[in-house]
Amino acid sequence: MEIEKNRQVETEEVISNKPAQIRILRPKKKNKDFQNGVGYLFVSPFIIGFFAFTIFPMLFSLYLSFTDYEMGGTATWVGLDNYIRMFTNDPLYLDALNVTFFYAGVAVPFRLVFSLLVALALNKVVEMVGFYRTMLYLPSVVGGSIAISIMWRQLFGNDGALNSLLAAVGLPTHSWLGDPNTAIWTLILLYGWQFGSSMLIFLAGLRNIPKMYYEASSIDGAGRLKQFFSITLPMLTPVILFNLIMQVINGFMAFTPSFVVTNGGPMNSTMLYVLYMYQRAFRYFDMGYASAMAWVMLVIIAIFTAIIFKSSPHWVHYESEK
Numbered sequence: 001m002e003i004e005k006n007r008q009v010e011t012e013e014v015i016s017n018k019p020a021q022i023r024i025l026r027p028k029k030k031n032k033d034f035q036n037g038v039g040y041l042f043v044s045p046f047i048i049g050f051f052a053f054t055i056f057p058m059l060f061s062l063y064l065s066f067t068d069y070e071m072g073g074t075a076t077w078v079g080l081d082n083y084i085r086m087f088t089n090d091p092l093y094l095d096a097l098n099v100t101f102f103y104a105g106v107a108v109p110f111r112l113v114f115s116l117l118v119a120l121a122l123n124k125v126v127e128m129v130g131f132y133r134t135m136l137y138l139p140s141v142v143g144g145s146i147a148i149s150i151m152w153r154q155l156f157g158n159d160g161a162l163n164s165l166l167a168a169v170g171l172p173t174h175s176w177l178g179d180p181n182t183a184i185w186t187l188i189l190l191y192g193w194q195f196g197s198s199m200l201i202f203l204a205g206l207r208n209i210p211k212m213y214y215e216a217s218s219i220d221g222a223g224r225l226k227q228f229f230s231i232t233l234p235m236l237t238p239v240i241l242f243n244l245i246m247q248v249i250n251g252f253m254a255f256t257p258s259f260v261v262t263n264g265g266p267m268n269s270t271m272l273y274v275l276y277m278y279q280r281a282f283r284y285f286d287m288g289y290a291s292a293m294a295w296v297m298l299v300i301i302a303i304f305t306a307i308i309f310k311s312s313p314h315w316v317h318y319e320s321e322k
Contacts, residue, residue, distance in 0.1 A: 065292035071285040082292035093293070095268050096276040103184060103272060104251030107191040112243055115195035116236075119202035133203070137196035149190070149260035153177065156186045156261075177262055180269035187257045187270055198243045205239035206232070237316040245308055252301050273297055 065082055069075035086093045122132055155161050156176040163173040176182050213231045222230065255274040258264055264271035264279075277297070281290035 061291045061294060064288050065295050067288045069288040069291075071281075071287050075288070078288070082289050083296070085289070086292065086296065092268065092271070092276065096271045096273050099184065099269065099271055100252060100254075100273040103188060103191075103254065104248065107188045107254075108244070108247045108251045110188060110192045111195050111198060111247055112240070114192050115198035115243075116202050118195065119199045119206055120232075122199070122203055123206045133200065136199060146256065146260055149256055152186065152190050152257070153261045178266055180267045183262050183266060183270050187254075187261060187272075190257050190261070191251070191254065198247065201239055201243055202236065205236050209235045234317040235319070238318060241308070241312055241316050245305055248304055248308070249301055252297065252304075 064075060066077060066079055067075040068078045068081070118136060122136070153160075157163075158173070158175055158178070160176075162176065166173050174182065176186055209232065213235075214227055217227050217231060253274055254272055255278065258270045258272040258275045259278070262270040264275050273293070274297070277290050277293040280286045280293065
């Protein structure tokens with residue numbers, strides 16, 4: 001009891017202008033400094049890693065983008081030459097930019113719509129819903145890997161499973177990866193196949209919609225289609241906003257499918273922006289030019305994200321704003 005009493009005297013401070021019964025416990029300054037020190041110690045690996053592997057490389061890349069630097073050589077300051085060269089003296093850069101815009105413009109809506117449809121179907125499932133979620137999420141777990149991209153190349157190859165299936169039923173085969181008109185669509189299909197993460201977010205949003213809205217609309221005679229456009233879709237708009245931003249970023253930064261499945265071919269029809277940037281950096285060792293490309297892509301993604309956020313007040317519905 002004596003020890004407990006002494007400890008209380010050390011750690012408690014009575015505020016004089018408060019009622020006598022109210023006591024505010026304040027840790028001693030020494031203990032507070034110790035606790036802060038422990039906190040800084042635990043968070044220091046992240047802070048060091050953030051500055052060493054994120055901030056410093058970004059700033060160094062920004063500097064390199066204004067230089068004529070080849071890997072292993074000496075950086076020579078050239079000002080805006082790399083940025084001017086992209087749009088005036090590099091047709092392949094413009095082709096890569098066009099291919100990337102087309103890829104993101106088609107693949108992102110395709111994945112969002114498909115994942116929403118699957119989420120709506122799963123929202124109706126009562127039994128074994130955990131099993132179905134796991135099975136449908138698996139492609140997203142392994143979908144970005146090299147192995148899945150190799151499998152995709154084998155699936156759509158000249159002697160792949162798709163052509164074998166077409167030949168088995170008497171239909172003509174096709175060089176899906178060798179035709180410039182179809183190669184990009186195989187990559188879009190692969191992007192849509194990785195719908196698991198978006199689907200789970202949509203499913204969580206669907207589960208949070210109060211059922212009383214549907215019950216009230218049913219009493220008023222609203223059908224399922226009317227309920228979807230009047231209740232489900234408006235209530236899901238915050239989730240759609242989040243998924244849209246994440247998928248737009250992923251779409252512009254896609255690399256592995258074009259690198260492994262088609263390697264940018266045929267005739268550069270699948271030359272995505274990041275793949276071309278990789279080739280400039282590590283095939284031609286043109287690090288200054290590749291750094292400038294990276295910063296242009298950062299600006300493009302920032303512009304699209306800003307446009308989406310700017311337009312969100314016109315189509316995103318928050319229940320708290322009622």
